[in-house]
Amino acid sequence: MIESVEPRKKSGTIKVDYMARVEGEGALDIKLKNGQVQDVKLKIFEPPRLFEALLHGRHFTEVPDITARICGICPIAYQMTSVHAIERALGITAHPMVRLLRRLLYSGEWIESHVLHIYMLHAPDFLGYRDFVELAKDYPQEATEALRMKKLGNRIMSLLGGREIHPVSVTIGGFYKVPSKADLLPLVDELKAALDIALAKTKFLGGFEYPDFEQAYEFVALSHPDEYPLNEGRLVSNRGLNIDASQYEDRFVELHVKHSHALHSVIRGRDSYQVGPLARFNLNYGKLPVVAQQAADLCDLRPPCLNPFKSILARAVETVFAIDECLRVIKEYEPPPAPKVSYEVRASTGQAITEAPRGIQYNRFSFDDNGLILSSRIVPPTSQNQKRIEDDLRSLVPALIEQPMDELTRRCEQAVRNYDPCISCATHFLKIKVDRE
Amino acid sequence: MTLIIGCGNTDRGDDGAGILVARRLHDLGVDAIEHSGDGLALLDLWNPDDEVILVDAVVSGKKPGTLSILDPILRPLAAETFRCSTHSFGPWEAIELARALDRLPKRIEIYGIEAANFEVGAEPSTEVLAAVGRVVENIALTLTNSPATALAPTEPSRSPFSRPLM
Numbered sequence: 001m002i003e004s005v006e007p008r009k010k011s012g013t014i015k016v017d018y019m020a021r022v023e024g025e026g027a028l029d030i031k032l033k034n035g036q037v038q039d040v041k042l043k044i045f046e047p048p049r050l051f052e053a054l055l056h057g058r059h060f061t062e063v064p065d066i067t068a069r070i071c072g073i074c075p076i077a078y079q080m081t082s083v084h085a086i087e088r089a090l091g092i093t094a095h096p097m098v099r100l101l102r103r104l105l106y107s108g109e110w111i112e113s114h115v116l117h118i119y120m121l122h123a124p125d126f127l128g129y130r131d132f133v134e135l136a137k138d139y140p141q142e143a144t145e146a147l148r149m150k151k152l153g154n155r156i157m158s159l160l161g162g163r164e165i166h167p168v169s170v171t172i173g174g175f176y177k178v179p180s181k182a183d184l185l186p187l188v189d190e191l192k193a194a195l196d197i198a199l200a201k202t203k204f205l206g207g208f209e210y211p212d213f214e215q216a217y218e219f220v221a222l223s224h225p226d227e228y229p230l231n232e233g234r235l236v237s238n239r240g241l242n243i244d245a246s247q248y249e250d251r252f253v254e255l256h257v258k259h260s261h262a263l264h265s266v267i268r269g270r271d272s273y274q275v276g277p278l279a280r281f282n283l284n285y286g287k288l289p290v291v292a293q294q295a296a297d298l299c300d301l302r303p304p305c306l307n308p309f310k311s312i313l314a315r316a317v318e319t320v321f322a323i324d325e326c327l328r329v330i331k332e333y334e335p336p337p338a339p340k341v342s343y344e345v346r347a348s349t350g351q352a353i354t355e356a357p358r359g360i361q362y363n364r365f366s367f368d369d370n371g372l373i374l375s376s377r378i379v380p381p382t383s384q385n386q387k388r389i390e391d392d393l394r395s396l397v398p399a400l401i402e403q404p405m406d407e408l409t410r411r412c413e414q415a416v417r418n419y420d421p422c423i424s425c426a427t428h429f430l431k432i433k434v435d436r437e
Numbered sequence: 438m439t440l441i442i443g444c445g446n447t448d449r450g451d452d453g454a455g456i457l458v459a460r461r462l463h464d465l466g467v468d469a470i471e472h473s474g475d476g477l478a479l480l481d482l483w484n485p486d487d488e489v490i491l492v493d494a495v496v497s498g499k500k501p502g503t504l505s506i507l508d509p510i511l512r513p514l515a516a517e518t519f520r521c522s523t524h525s526f527g528p529w530e531a532i533e534l535a536r537a538l539d540r541l542p543k544r545i546e547i548y549g550i551e552a553a554n555f556e557v558g559a560e561p562s563t564e565v566l567a568a569v570g571r572v573v574e575n576i577a578l579t580l581t582n583s584p585a586t587a588l589a590p591t592e593p594s595r596s597p598f599s600r601p602l603m
Contacts, residue, residue: 120477120526133530136537144538151481164478 076109077356089350097336110322112153113357119146125414126208174340206299214306219279272387275359277314292321444474444493450559451552476531495549502564503551
């Protein structure tokens with residue numbers, strides 16, 4: 001809902017009660033005075049969900065399944081980050097084939113989540129539609145192909161995880177059950193078809209009109225010597241950050257802000273930063289397979305890209321990567337001797353960072369000699385991007401100040417969606433309010 | 438093929454109505470699908486030749502427990518009715534997207550049970566539970582009496598939002 005405002009005034013109030021096409025519920029207040037932004041607040045009023053406290057006293061083997069419940073879109077991100085943190089604490093190295101299967105599972109989530117955001121949540125902004133249903137009426141082929149790709153992502157998650165949402169197969173040291181090669185081969189034809197669709201669609205997406213807007217971002221993403229990052233790597237940035245997951249809390253700090261139930265994450269001594277597809281693309285372009293680099297060429301996306309509105313293109317390139325990665329994994333996969341490796345329980349602490357579809361996910365767990373959780377820390381990507389979203393809006397709004405209120409509001413919503421915020425993860429709708437004094 | 442789909446979330450008070458209908462039908466030996474109501478997943482459930490009965494909690498301003506039978510093929514649904522779904526993409530979006538993409542089933546009938554309380558962990562209200570019982574009886578009776586015309590509208594020109602069941 002857009003509250004009554006006086007358009008084209010350089011001071012005053014915009015208020016949108018419910019912003020659609022974001023995961024969860026939040027609000028945005030923007031105060032303007034004489035054409036200048038006085039204050040921007042991304043307000044997350046979803047009550048804290050207290051998952052960290054919920055884990056206290058639970059056995060670490062329960063952690064992957066409990067944390068997966070944080071999100072219905074990206075449960076694998078929580079499972080993977082939890083599993084890796086606990087395995088690091090215990091010095092467990094999973095079998096190489098288990099590692100491959102985890103990349104396959106995570107790639108399935110990337111496909112499902114990226115396609116959902118590109119076509120159902122973000123593309124309507126660029127094409128001027130209220131929602132995906134309206135878009136589908138004019139672009140039935142694109143809508144049908146998007147649904148086909150998303151279904152494939154869900155199928156992969158279902159095959160490996162036991163079900164599409166909140167999979168239940170992942171455990172410390174491996175999987176409860178692993179597929180045979182024959183179980184995976186039926187995916188190949190559909191993956192090849194999806195690769196063709198995803199590749200062709202990057203050209204379609206590249207034809208959108210992109211606002212002329214760039215910012216001097218600190219991009220933060222994992223970096224792995226041999227591969228485009230998913231499950232592991234060092235945390236790097238374009239401003240010299242290069243750390244292990246165990247150093248994360250030394251370099252990043254989460255701040256309480258009055259207007260949000262989600263914490264604001266900043267780099268100590270510096271400021272906000274961007275995580276997600278554009279950060280990964282800019283920092284890891286050289287690790288993309290040739291077919292994904294071709295996709296980037298098709299939509300004219302080149303690193304470094306400083307335009308957050310083009311994150312939709314990075315997401316499209318990563319969709320190509322993820323589909324190609326699934327094909328690679330299935331080709332190389334042979335079932336491991338056992339679904340999981342054995343280990344001994346001892347008191348320890350472990351941290352891990354993985355690349356969720358929306359950016360880096362950090363988890364830390366400490367447990368006692370019986371494996372019972374003593375403390376935990378879960379930092380989702382939306383929490384990390386939250387301040388950066390506010391900073392983008394602070395820069396974007398003055399250039400749009402002459403626009404009618406509905407256009408200004410539409411652009412603000414589009415800018416927020418650049419980050420595919422999963423507000424329900426960060427602690428759910430976005431209300432936008434702009435005050436013009 | 439007739440598909441019976443009960444949508445909702447039993448951890449959110451009255452929102453569990455559709456799921457409860459599916460479970461009770463299952464207990465009576467009738468195949469019924471329990472579904473979260475995720476629109477994109479719903480779209481994949483039916484084929485063009487299917488007949489679909491979909492049961493879900495609705496919010497249209499009526500008294501809790503009020504039953505409405507909606508025929509979205511005869512008349513498009515009011516978008517707001519189902520906007521309590523996950524990530525704002527639920528049954529309404531599934532049906533309207535299916536219409537846009539020419540993927541509607543042959544027939545689709547929606548039993549809407551008016552809901553009011555969506556509190557986490559709450560039990561469904563007495564009124565909603567009573568409505569669940571009436572919907573189960575009606576579906577079971579209709580299927581038993583005339584399977585071939587189980588979904589035939591009794592009042593083709595009815596207002597889809599105001600047909601009381603019994």
